[in-house]
Structures are given as C-alpha cells and as structure tokens.
Amino acid sequence: MTMPDELRLLPWAGPDGKPCFLSTDDSGGYMSRLADNIESVQLGTATALLDQAIDMLAADTAPDDMRLLAKNLTGALRDTLRVATSRGHRLESRSTGHRPR
Template sequence: MTPSNGLRLLPWTGPDDKPCYLSTDDTAGYLSRLADHAEDIQLELGVELLDHAREVLADADSDPQELRLLATDLTEALRDTLRVATSRGDRLLHPDHPEGLPAHLS
C-alpha cells in the first residue's frame, strides 16, 4: 500500500523485478490471503537463514564459496523482509484503509 493510493505492496515482483500491488477491499480474499501466507513464509525462511548464517560464520573453516552463497541468500532474505515491512508499515499508517491493522497485530 502506498500512502497516496491505498494499494497493498505484494511480497513478490512482476516482470523486470518491478513491484506488484493489490487493490481490494476484501482482506480475506484469495490474493490477500495468498500475500499474507507468502509474507509469513518469507519471514520464516529469513529466521532459518539467520540461524544458518550464525553457524557458517562461527566455523573458521567456511570456504569463500560458501560465504559468497550465504551473502547472496542473506541479501535476498533482507530484500524480502524489507518488502514485507514496507507493506505492513504502510497498512499500519492507514488504519482507515479496508485492510486496517493486520490480523496478527490486532
């Protein structure tokens, strides 16, 4: 959702890695629920990746290739997390929007 148009930023991108938005008054609709589920999965994967990163970084024998892969995965997880935070933050800023406060925060 952007402050000016009430659209929800979705947790995936479209062609050319451009953001996707949803315009709906139905927060229980199929696409809204799909987006909620995708966000939850992205955040869970980020937690798992963070745990893995701690293990890899604690191992002094981690090779450069493994560290490079870890950095790539962490970058993608951070991108996803920031997209989720932006989307949820925008919805919190506009409680009069039909989506209002996300269910897990109310």
C-alpha cells in the same frame, strides 16, 4: 478510483522487478491470503538463513559457501524489507482511517 495509498504492496516483484500491488477491500480474499502466506514463508526463510549465518560465521567456512550465504541473505533481506514496507503502509492507513491496502 483507487488511490495509490490504498494499495497493498505484494511480497513479490513483477516480471521486470517492479513492485506489484493489490487493490481490494477484502483482507480475507484469495490474493490477500496468498500474499499473507508468502510473507510468512519469506520471514521463515530469513529466520532460517540467519540461524545458518550464525553457525557458518562461528565455523571455518569456505569462501564459496560464504558467498552463497551472502547471496541468499541479500534476497531474504530484500523480501523482509518488502514485507515490512507493506505492513507499515497497512498500519499507517488504519491509523489514518484509510481503507486497508
């Protein structure tokens, strides 16, 4: 039986916004690689949005554009926190000797 602390939190949510998890011993498997790639895209998007925010805050930006930026930054922050949580759990499981999630 797979224990909950052995699951990998995936970088996307399920249909109802609930977290999705992966149970595997194969960190090089298809789903693990897919999750790694999506995490990379999400972190790249967050970086690009941060750069955009810095530029927009220095300029005279329209309120509608700032609202759109805030919406996009909120989504990027949610994704980044999910990536950080997932990676933190995997680091924790390695240090305690549990199987990787």
